[in-house]
Amino acid sequence: MSRSAPPAAARARGVALAVLVALLTVAAPGVLRAAGTQPYTVRIDAPDDLATLLTNYLDITRFRESAVEQAGGGELARLVAATPEQARALLRTEGYFDARVDVQTEPGDAAPRIVVTVQPGPRVVVRSVELQVTDAPDDAALKARLLSAWRMPVGTPFRQAAWDDAKNQLLVTLQEDRYAAARWVSTHADIDPTHLTADLRVQVQRGPAYTFGSLRIEGAARYPQDVAQTLWRRGVGDPYSLKDLLDYQEQLLRTTLYDAAVVEAQPLAPAPGEATSTVVPIVVKLRERPKQSIVLGVGYSADNGPRMDVEHTTRAPFGLHWIARQKIEVARSRQAASTDWTSYPLDNRYRNLVSAGVERLTSAGAPVRTETARLGRTQDTERIERLYYAEVVRSVIEASGGNVTASALSGNYQWTLRDVDNLRFPTRGLTLQAQAGAGVRYGGANDKRPFSRVYGRLTLYQPFGTLWFGQARVEGGYVAANNADGIPDALLFRAGGDDSVRGYAYRSLGVNQFGTIVGGRVLLTGSVELARSVSPGWLAAAFIDAGNASDSPADWRAVVGYGIGARWRSPVGPLKLDLAYAHQLRRLRLQLSVGVVF
Template identity: 30%
Template sequence: MLGFPLQTVRAWHCALRRLLLALTLTLMTSGALAATPSLQLSGVDGEPRDNILAHVAIGNEPCELASWRERAMQRNARRNADTALRALGYYSPTLTTRLQRTDNCWTLDMQVTTGPRVTVSEVQMTVTGPAESDPAFREVLANPALKAGDPLRHDRYEQMRNTLSRLAADRGYFDSQMVAHRLEVDVPRQQARIVLHLDSGPRYRFGEVTLEQDVLHPELAQRFIPFVPGDPYDSRQLINLQQSLNSSGYYGNVRISTEPDAQSRRVSVAATTTARAKHGYMAGIGFSTDIGPRLRLGYENRRVNRRGHRYSFEMEASPVRSGAGFNYEIPIEPNREKVTFSAGYRDEETDTSDSERYRLGVAHQLELKSNWIATTSLEFEREYFTVADVRDRTDLLMPGFELARTRGDHPVYPQHGWHLSGKVRFAEQALASSVTFVQFRGRAKLIFPLLGGRIISRADAGVTEADELVELPSSVRFFAGGDASVRGYAYESLGPTNDDGDVVGGRHLLTGSVEYDHLFLPSWSAAIFIDGGNAFDTLDTFEAVYGYGVGIRWRSPIGPIRLDVARPSDQRDEFRIHVSMGPDL
């Protein structure tokens, strides 16, 4: 047992009392410093309440409020609340305030009666001058933000006014004037009349266009410009020009400047660019349960010559799939039309088949005016494959044609978006091929918001016309199952089987999925899903299987990463974990 002198115990006791007193004073002081006035509203909710809280600011008032300041503060609070309600169309509110003092500070109680809401009785929104026949203005005039019978909102009125002014600037009516802009409110009748009149003045046209660059031949670089001198001015064309130059891969920095001339009513345009680095290198790692960990290495020469030619080489290695590819690209119309020569090698080993492919190809790609991408191709493939212990070799010369389009409102996490593609290819024994077949493959994906989250649906279909399935190489047959097919089943583990029960693939394919995901943190979402479908030879033998489960998604710095737990409908496994990466569209 330890003992201490009496003087030491008394000293510790005094020190402890001082410490407790200091802590108490500190807490009291910090509490007083943290106290601020508050506003309590009654008789109002929803948007009017929110707008009052946004306009009435009393947090900066001192807790020790003098009587003369108290009266002025209440008048300001009522005036600001009245302004907040008028902005939403409530021009006859009743506002009463009372200050309630508390131990630490005070509270302002405000009783609100909004009264009737002003409605719009008439909208006179007119445009005179050349813009009167402009389709863009006609669309705005046909769909105003406020119409007769709508509740009055000041922000919608300002939106209508700003829309006219902004559209005039975007469409080249630089001398336009807002002749009239009035919001007339008849408070006794609770009606409002809107008068907006824009005199557009003449429309300017594009003048001289200069493109400063030293990467491509001038005649090729000029094809990036989507307009010619004399075309009506449209700011969207400047945006298209900048986006085309930025996305071309040739330029690292792009700046667009304009100079309107009032005398000639022309707008000169100057585009200044800096060259992107000629050589590019790529190294990446990834993982999915379909192919396991993956390593990718690549090199790109972005400027072989001033005609815009470029080439790239890429290698990948994973436990399931490895290979290498080479592409040489020749632009015809920058960003719209090109010809690509390619060569590649791929070795793939799945639970159902082994395949070793050598490929040569040429493709012509064209972006149509409708924004669809049309690709016409010719490929030669030599494939050594093994399916169900049967090994064979095929040579295929395959002409093909594909149409594809993708639309989305965000590159990483779209709320609205879709993808649609369809490709047909064929081979003929009389044309340097081992087998004859015709095949179509179609894919569709649709994303739309629902209940604060998103619905992500997809469908995948394939049809093959061929005499004998056994003659088709494994790369032409259809299999189902895996991260992007039917979850709950292993990669390419579904399809018709032989007499020994080995999966041999099918002529046709039909799979689909419906998924709902919902953000619960800024970069994290939870998902539930059901997948279904199968590969098959005839409709009579089609037997759909299903996988259903839950998942977690993370919007990582390198792109979306998905972790799913799925249960197969035939209960061949208790559950299966799927990990995948990549964009939603």
């Protein structure tokens, strides 16, 4: 027996069918376009950088889908006709004022092909630069400083983006140093299309010279205001500088006492009938971190394998103006425990430090247990970090024939320079670390015998255009002593692994002593890497590393590793995945790491 559907169900099915038909009607053109061929193709014959510009901004490439639906109404013909003038306008922004653009429509197998041929011709160059400070025409020193900061000197190609950048940077140069109210009076670029030159004229009003006023700190509850006051190195009446404010804000965050620090210059409102004040009080708004925190971490590296760690931080232990960190780390080849105490910032940004730790490292060769205790002082500025410390080190090599113990007391100095465009993802600049120390061994055959130690590491970063990035590194160290006996393994050198000689296991390059790899008194390694951006955040790289560690310069023999890799600019730093070939071992090794080593 048949049954008819209830009226409500029938209506529901009818509504659903109508909705489905409507969706198909709307989606069908897109589906057909995806399944079919393009309505037309575009080929742009021009130098690579100009071809990219035209591809991104010409209507004929940007509005291709719109042209499909309206092609029957002449939309394609309109786009073709408009292309030459659009292209010439875009080329003028790059300094090509005499470009020739030809557009042809060619028949294709499935769709017409639009060919845009560009002959850019010579580029406009800057012929003259005229700079005037309208309210200080006789200030020769200021004018010279502005001209030295000008980014489009005579002879440089004229580009609209570069012209805008040069103007903005000149104004910033004034506003960052004393003249916070500086403004443009006029800017003009006269283009001579006959001689293909540009005459630049800029007029700027510097305004009054500002000075720093009083310092007011808000939000200091858990930790004393003295911390923030000590880090402020300027006084009332000192010249205003935006760089000083930004540096101060960075130093506040580096204390690790604050989650956030906002430093604001707040000009005083003038009283009725008075001129605007040039004294700028400074207001600091702080959001403090809790006095105690625990951080759990997991990770992985090719050198040490999977890793778990826990770190406990106390920011006022026993009511003292110190920060204490206790950390335990467990990895496949490394286990470590440490305690580090650093004082709140003192005058001139110094901090006192006390630390102790124990580490057991199982890499190539026998396991090594190292115990350290350190007492010193550190100074951290915008680009330079200094560290002075006395250290006691005891290393135990757990060799199959019995433990080998070495102990030493030394005094050391470490200097680190970070002059890069970005600390997390450096692409331009350099980093340099230099260490020097001297000490004595105690216990064993070389008891009370002196030694000295030097170490250096230089890394250069250089971009090539906008897509290519180069990196070069050289690293060297030397321990001066009658021999290595009695010197702790932690003060000697090994090579191999990521950020050393890739393709060889972590710390596997050193001195072979009775079948066990131990540290040597000589280290020299180098690396060259070239990377290319392949998509936002991702780069492909090729590299070659070379170097070794040995007991003496005469014994040093370089080994080589080379390969390819991928780089990802992750939120926690650059992630590096390398496939490296150890030339001497004739073996491939996959290496993974996160972060930048300074």
